[in-house]
Amino acid sequence: MNYTFLRKPCCTIESTNLCGLSQHPGSVEQISLRCAEGSLEWLYPNGALRLTLSPRLPSAAVGPVGSGHGSSGHITACVKPAESFLGAQLYLERDGVLELLVGDRPDESRPPRVRCFSTQPGERLALFLQATPHQDISRRIAAFRYELRGDWNARVSLDSDPISSEGACRPCNDTEILMAVCTSDFVVRGNIHSVVDDKDLRASVIKVSATRVYRQKYALFSGGGRLAKWGEIRTLLECGARPGAGSFLFTGRVHFGEAWLGCAPRYKDFLRAYDLAKEARQIPCELASD
Structure with a gap:
């Protein structure tokens, strides 16, 4: 595949809007997500996007020293697809292995499912958004919101895979x-x-x-x-x-x-x-x- 690099956004809350009409089929565009939360909208998906996770987390979001969260490099990320998510599939890329997070056409009868995952110190993670081939040129938009935090633990990890909810209901000391x-x-x-x-x-x-x-x-x-x-x-x-x-x-x-x-x-x-x-x-x- 051919790789092209896009401008790297940097802000408190980033909103990235892209159009696949200008992208070559089979190409992969690289984007770095540097903010703790934001959204991405991909109109007329074509080719693929590789989204590297490199957030500049505020000090309040990385946990106190010795807490075992941000001070150790532990980051939790969650993605929430738009109800109208269409035209692509979203994968988690962990050390070169892809895991499907969001399919091309989520079940419209249920609320969009939030998917969460954690990173360990030194682990290489990215999101991979792959356009689904279509014969027609009807309007499709693959959009989702994301959040990255260094202080989340089981108590606020509301989704399932692969984060465990063990201990989430235990009273606090x-x-x-x-x-x-x-x-x-x-x-x-x-x-x-x-x-x-x-x-x-x-x-x-x-x-x-x-x-x-x-x-x-x-x-x-x-x-x-x-x-x-x-x-x-x-x-x-x-x-x-x-x-x-x-x-x-x-x-x-x-x-x-x-x-x-x-x-x-x-x-x-x-x-x-x-x-x-x-x-x-x-x-x-x-x-x-x-």
Whole structure:
């Protein structure tokens, strides 16, 4: 195959738009994905694209030193195909071996399936987007969103292959709770209004009435009255989330614009762990308490 090189985008959130009409059949164009999240849209797919993963992750996304995540070179990546994904197949290339992630025509009767995978230090990974031959010239668009993080672990690895959900439903210990307050995309105090199981999404959707929003990435919790804001948090279906009385401190990650649960202790249990750590001068960061 012939290889041609494209300009390497570099930004906080990158959006790459390509047209296969100018690409020679059988050629492979090389693109380097250097941002932690973004999207790619390939109009009239032709030939193939090889997408190397070389993100410049912000310090907050690589985990604390000694956490075993970003400090060790461990990266988790997830891709979410568009509902109208058509005209190509998306593969994971791991040390020269291809693994199919997204077929040419995903099942339109179900929501697009998110696929996640992890890299180890020194491992060579890339995404390979191969156009599917067609006789007609009808409009086709192969589009997907992606996210790359250095601080994800089993708790927020919501998909299946090849990431294990083992331990995702285990309650957090005090150390994990305090670290989650420092590193999560959202930290919210609130009450559980209801829990709805969505088998198509393979997730439970927790409706939360937030009485205080300490931090949030994007407007996850908004609206409501003067004293409360509303939002939704997802967790794995197998965790069996159920409504519970009392106030909780919800923490977690934003995944493709949706909030996914990390640690969620009762607020009184968080305060106990927080006060003990503060007294021992071992608190990783401060959070304004009521």
